[in-house]
Amino acid sequence: MIKLNGLSGGYTQPPTVNGLDLEINKGEFFTLLGPNGSGKTTLFKLITGQLPISEGEVYIDGKNLATLSNIEKAKLMAVLTQENKVAFDYTVEEIVSLGRYPHQKGIFKNLTKKDLAVIEEVMELTNISDFRKTPFRRMSGGEKQRVLLAKALAQEPEILLLDEPTNHLDIKHIFQMLDLLKKRQENFDLTVFAILHDLNIASLYADRIAFLHNGSILEVGDVGILRKEDKLKMVYDVELKSRAHPTLPKPQLIMTPDYSVSRTMDFSKSYRIKQTEEYIHVEFNQHLRTISNGVIGEGIQWLKHFCNFHVSKDYNSSEPKEDLQSWMTKHSIPPEQAVGMMTAVELEDAVFLEEEIEGIPMMAVVTAGTGNAVDITNELNRGVIQTVGTINIFLFINAHFSDGALVNGIISATEAKVKALQDLKIKDIHSNTIATGTSTDAILLGLTQQGEKTPYAGSGTTVGKGIGQIVYRATKKAIKKYLHRVYEGNWRQ
Template sequence: MIEIKNLFGGYQKTLIIKDLTLTIEKGNFYALIGPNGSGKTTLIKLITGVLPNQGGTITLFDKPLHSYSTIDRAKNMAVLSQEAKVEFDFRVEEIVMLGRYPHQKGFLKHISYQDRRVVDNVMKQTDVFRFRKKPFKWLSGGEKQRVLLAKALAQEPKILFLDEPTNHLDIKHTVMMLQQLKEYQKMYQLTIVAILHDLNTAALFADKIGLLQKGKLVESGELSLLQNENQLSNVYEVALKTYEHPIIPKPQITVIPNQVDEDHARLEYDLNQTDHYIHLQFSHPLRTISNGVLGEGIQWSTNFCNFHVQNNYNCSNPRIDIISWLKQANICEHSTIGMMTAVNLKDVSIVEKEYEGIKILTVITAGVGNAVDITAKKSVDTGIQIGTVNIMVFIDAHLTDGALVNAVQSVTEAKTKAFVDLHIKDPVTQTIATGTSTDCTLVASTQKGEPTPYTGSGTVIGKGIGLSVYQALVDAIGKYESRRALL
């Protein structure tokens, strides 16, 4: 455990750390964050005894820091700093062996079998064993950093201090290093105190966070403090937005730069329609939410495609098929929402209207051969049939993520209302259908104007969505029924 109370310290007459109180529990990965000049490096130098404190107390494992001898400190603490300077022409294994100095006995400090075993082990774990015979100066900055980490681990410390440990590392070795450190932490109850400028890296690997500003501890605690957008923006003096990592329950942060709002037609698009696909390409990326075959979830997209497939289409891997079709059409898959339907694309309904100053574009292909009453107790999965309802709604407004979800709800309400009014039935249960078994919905917004968190039926945008979707869907189903009557 590290316990700091009312700490003051700095360089000669310059006071950097001011009345700082902090407790770091044993076995924690504790990240120190804050802008340049906030006192992070100075704090580590005070805790390790490199700088004398000018007030307050520092306790390590229930003993005052000043009561530890230099050797005892080295046995308990290791430091990996930003600098990778070594004055002499040592080989890599000699550099790492320096980490064993506190554990070697006798005046001449003989190297033991245990020393060699530990050194070989940490070199392998940090992926520098292959460099062990090379001069340190021959290595790249990232390789040198990993060698110095191996040296620090060779000390077998109880506390490891890291000052921007990934400064010279590429993505692979950054992740590798921090994952290895997490394994050390768990295996040996190692306490890690790391200065990290990358807030997303801190969120992924740290257990606790300490936020510093101008030598003072603004807040210390759980990772949730990284979700305090106002506090982070004030400390870093830049607009920030937090969001959840898509795979693991960790916060992530993105910077919002000042941008000049370009003067352009905000729902400007090109429409290309063939017998195989409908392609809408917008002049600027739109914020989207969809359950499309390609591009599902929330993201930014420029291209929106609805592909025609035969009624007997084998859907073993529809995503791969859509990517293949996009390549054939020379459309970038990474900025595209892709859907598919067995409906004749000539029966598409396109409605473009303005509702109380809000422009809304709705594009729908619809068939009801596989209509389903979602509330019916007995229903049959009839697979892919002609009858998919694909709805695309484009809105010239700034919608929050919550408003995007709300907009999908408004689309669904309008769709169900159309099914009720047209008396569309589930062919199995003969009850009024609520949709089809393969419906696909997209809502996209230009993100221009003031953000709005609500797009439900009681709002202007929600009402506009409802009227637009209802009109386009009734029209599309009418076209579908007329074509089916001719078969």
């Protein structure tokens, strides 16, 4: 649809854009990325004919741009820029109607029924119908941008060029605009060529991306190129970390400032514990890097509140997350900064174990019940068991883990829990085989992120073995307390 052959041009010598070769396919959402001054807007002006081409050619739908009249260009292409100035004080409807000019015939260029229908449609699409008689100058920046988008869509172009079109929009209207354009692209085979500053927005909407660097194309590809942190560093000269979007197969970028946050702390004095019959609350002075499968706070996050709430063994709620949020709020604990778990175990039987293993301070908090103990390899079907049987583990470590080491740490802690169950001969009542856990186990690892980064925390590492030792001892002790209570003091190992 758009093809650039050795394109050069711009305001300066040597030219701002130099020798570009690029092809944009019909019906795709193509995004041009690069810092200010890299030549993005210059390239758009060369494509639309606003600037003269020094060398090379631009082809639009197989036709050389130089051979097209202004009307022919306007039928093929519409442009939406970050500027929203209009020279005359038109109403919204009058401005949108200007988009029909390339399609009007005759001397007087009167609007036809089709023109009016298109104008009505695009004003509805952009949510500006209620402003039709409003003078353009009285509108906010975001409203003006939606009017100009409607004008561009009224042209019924095959190609839509967007030069930073979302600069005046708030988050809600950014997504509304780009969602609209994405649907238009897919439903009408519209080709969208956009300049965007926001790399995360570009990742969400683009089919392909090009990096423009010092007037040249550095790389072209699908949004996966945003995972290339070295290329991002080269283009933007800042540290950017690429991470996966939580619900879409798209990368998202995290900016890393040059300044560093001081995380020096005395581990033993860095937290407070409150224990009641209703809940256990461990609060740290600073946020910890966490990995958890808690009801609240699951995944990898930065959190500072860690809660284990007691529930009845008959507790059966369809909204456990909402319940926990309510209970935390009641006790002035911010749910958005917390991991939350539940247990039917009596909280007075919780085990708190703080140790320093091979110079690494750790603290484990474990509550354990084994009424729901299962052998995960058992193929027998199990019904719902209403009994006390959850092992909840909090483990806090004064160390600096990579994300991979966090996963290693979870594996090491799980292995230790299984070993405790094995040594205590806890069995799955259905298969009579040694249990590997309970049906509702939960675990949390929290790291202070102090010191040198550790890439591994498996069983072959010092820290991994330390995790295994403290979790094994705390879990074994907590299970013994539970069994002692269940058997009214008559249980013996």
